[in-house]
Amino acid sequence: MNICIMMMRSGANTKRVIDNINRFAKVLDFESHALISHKSIIMTLKDLKTKETYTVVNQIPGYTIDFTIVSDISRASWKALDNNWSYEKINNRLNEIKNKKKYPLWIILLTVSLAGAGFANIFGGDLLNMGVTFIATLVGLSVSKFLHHKAFNPYIRTYISSVIASFVATLGIIFNIGSDPHIALATSVLFLVPGVPLINSFNDLYNNHILNGIVRFVSGFILVLAIGLGLITIMLIFNINALN
Amino acid sequence: MENIYISILIKSLSAGIAALGFGILFNIPRKVIFTVLFLGFLAGLIKFTFLNLSFTIITSTFFASLFVGILSIPLARRVHKPIVVFSIPSIIPMIPGYYAYKTILAIRKFTFLTVSDSEHQTLLNSIFTNGFMTLFILFAITVGVSAPMLLLGKDMARKLND
Incomplete structure (x- = not known):
């Protein structure tokens, strides 16, 4: 079945x-x-x-x-x-x-980018930060969707998308756009966070499907690592090290 | 004083929008779009209000996601959809992205740059504070949102799915 x-x-x-x-x-x-x-x-x-x-x-x-x-x-x-x-x-x-119809691509791109901008606002960014995050998410998600279409390995896909999204947001830091451009960088990769596998993993764990729960947790964790690696790559290349 | 309320409102609204965006990314049914927007907004409202009352961020996140978990149950009955469909998107705006970012920033500095001993100590401090913050906020979210569902057990689930 x-x-x-x-x-x-x-x-x-x-x-x-x-x-x-x-x-x-x-x-x-x-x-x-x-x-x-x-x-x-x-x-x-x-x-x-x-x-x-x-x-x-x-x-x-x-x-x-x-x-x-x-x-x-x-x-x-x-x-x-x-x-x-x-x-x-x-x-x-x-x-x-x-065969049910899915949302058209441009709606997904638009709303997820808006979500990114919303994130930037939640973490205390101003309008310009939100704009940077919007564009970074837009570019990152387009890449992610494109790679998904090409049937890439999900971990590599996440890594590449993370690198590209954070690269766009880094431009914001280089040109010093907005009050705190670091917020834009931090929130630009949030759309990649594997929320569903992680929450499902906990759900499985306390329904006693321990193995599945662990598998989901680990796969979610590798995705998070991929995002982090992408961020670190960009930080190394552009030598960003402000800690606030 | 008014300024604080307005900023809370705006932040909650962006939480709602963020929830909606993720909902669309997960291809939620059309019917629940507004439910997700509304739930995300309410969760943000609760979280920022609690934060404003100088609760810690972990406690406020826990209360907000607990609220989402509880409210999802009658809502699920009303729109005839499984609870996860709208509870997961609406808690995603609370994911501690900024703490995770700071952790990574500190780890990167700790491992890739040669710094003095005292600097190492501040970096270690930063890694652990932000790292555990991230972890515990995540715990607060998952426990908060799934506790009500678990406590109600199977009979309720049957009724909800009708």
């Missing part, structure tokens, strides 16, 4: 994935047991009528966070349980969810 893979890569926590599979299995008169790890899923389905069992091992492709999918599948699973959907109906609904 593809449901599991779809949910896992869209950024659902392990417990939610298992709950949802169980619900779908119940509708179709199956009993399901699954072992979910970061890269693959092993699942056994038992037909309650014929007592036959099927076991499937499946790979999980790269992760892209998509809360619409998580939310829609969750919803569909309850509806299926309540209205006793057939296999075809579930399949149709899943395809519908899969």
Whole structure:
């Protein structure tokens, strides 16, 4: 069943994935047991009528966070349980969810850059700092999206985006734009922070999916390191060392 | 005095916008866009108010994310969506980016530049203060936002997802 893979890569926590599979299995008169790890899923389905069992091992492709999918599948699973959907109906609904329209790229770019500017404001920057962060985020995110399109390794992608975003923000320090250009540099890479894996990792940990929780934590931590490395690279090149 | 309130309002508003931006990045359903904006704004409002009342940043972050966690539950029921869809984007503006940045700056100076002993000590101090600040704010966020969900258990979850 593809449901599991779809949910896992869209950024659902392990417990939610298992709950949802169980619900779908119940509708179709199956009993399901699954072992979910970061890269693959092993699942056994038992037909309650014929007592036959099927076991499937499946790979999980790269992760892209998509809360619409998580939310829609969750919803569909309850509806299926309540209205006793057939296999075809579930399949149709899943395809519908899969092909749902995403936000257009320019809206994503615009709002995330605005978010960056918002960050700059939260940390006490003035309008000019916000402007610098806006542009840095815009450039960084465009690069990140482009590399994602080219199917780069996520860690390398984060590193490159971090280098580029902080490079743009560093221009702000060199030309001394705004009251505290360091704020712009600090906030320019925040859009890369892996908030969802980190929060999901804690979620998994106290639902006793310890292994998955640790895996998510480590992968999130490597992403944070990649961001930090990107920052350090730029700082070394331009020799920025003001500490305030 | 009024100035403080206005600056709190503006900061909270930018928190809301930041939350919205991340929501869009995670492709949240269209229905919850305003919910995320609103929750992010409220979280910012609470955090900055507490900070203004001279609570520490860790405590104020904890209260703000706890509030998001609690408020998410009735909201989830109203819009028929899983809680994580809007609770995660709205707490992301509270991520301690500036502390993390200062930590990295200090580490970089500590390892790459040759400095005197006394300077090393101030740098160590800076690494540890800012590093632990970052860590504990992160803890405050995750615990605060997920505690209400955990305490309510499974029966509630069934009702919420209807």
